[in-house]
Each structure stands twice: as C-alpha cells, then as structure tokens.
Amino acid sequence: MQFIAILLGFLGFIAVWYWRIKAMQEVAKDGRKVVETVTNLPRKMRFKSKTGKGGLAVVDDPREAATILMLEIAQARGTLTERQEAAIRGEVMHHFEFSEEDANALIGQAGWLSRNGGASHVVMSKMTDFVRQSPGMSRKELVDLDGMLVTISEAEGDPTDSQMDLLTIYRDKTGLRV
Numbered sequence: 213m214q215f216i217a218i219l220l221g222f223l224g225f226i227a228v229w230y231w232r233i234k235a236m237q238e239v240a241k242d243g244r245k246v247v248e249t250v251t252n253l254p255r256k257m258r259f260k261s262k263t264g265k266g267g268l269a270v271v272d273d274p275r276e277a278a279t280i281l282m283l284e285i286a287q288a289r290g291t292l293t294e295r296q297e298a299a300i301r302g303e304v305m306h307h308f309e310f311s312e313e314d315a316n317a318l319i320g321q322a323g324w325l326s327r328n329g330g331a332s333h334v335v336m337s338k339m340t341d342f343v344r345q346s347p348g349m350s351r352k353e354l355v356d357l358d359g360m361l362v363t364i365s366e367a368e369g370d371p372t373d374s375q376m377d378l379l380t381i382y383r384d385k386t387g388l389r390v
Contacts, residue, residue: 267325268326274342276325279304304318333377333381
C-alpha cells in the first residue's frame, strides 16, 4: 500500500511539473509574439497612417515606387502570375537587399497602393516622375531599374506590346531611350 501511495505521489509530482513546463512554453511563445509585434509596429503604423490618404499620393520611398512600376509592367500582360511575382520578389530582395518577408510586405503594399491609381500609363508616368525626382537618385540607379523592369516584362516570355509601351513611358521620362 505504501508503494502505491509513493507511486501516485511521484506520478502527481511529474504531472504538476509537466503542466508547469507547458505553461512556461506558452508564456515564452506569447513573449515572442509580443516582441515580433513590437518590432513590426513602426512599419505597421506608417502603413496605417497612409491608409486614410489617397493611393499613389502616399508613396514616399523610391523603392516603393519602383515596386509599383514592376507590378504595372507585370500586370500589363494580364493577371499577376506566380512567376512574375517571384521575379519581382527576387529583384526587390537583390537590389533593395530586403528579406523575403519584407519583400512580400512591400509587394503587397505596392499592390494595394496602385490598385486605385488609375490606368497603367498614368501610374507608370507618376511613379517614374517620383523615382526620377527622388533625392540622390543617380543615372545608374535609373538604368538598374530599367533592367529590373525588363526582367519582369520577360518573366512570362517575350514582352507584350502593352508592356513595351509602359517601358517606353519609363525610358522617355528618364531619358533612357534604347
């Protein structure tokens, strides 16, 4: 009988400590979520402050404008495909040195901003002007962006006429006639 009481006491001891360890794991998991939320808070607040304003008028970063240009080039072929989105993500990660998560967030934000921007040629013209007039924008960076746009236009094969028209708008406005 004493053996059974000791065994039950030992099993109870193990059960209590198992429950405590599980509770500590949940607290640690919640702590990580809080840290991630606090880390992303400045970016989320900037985005939320922009939501009350209108479309392209809130663009304040040339990288954001460049991503909008890439999306416009891709969507000139039709609905954005996985291959085109992967090409845009790759260009953003490579040229802007973003992580994949940040690149996805930038692409999503750019898509949201350009959704109500109007016709493709209007968006292309506005965003090209914004990029061109951004402080510190060099000719080399404009040429690099042209290469990025060409890469996106070729993601699904040869560029279409509408993609070529948008590339022409970019090149005319930046003085990069090819």
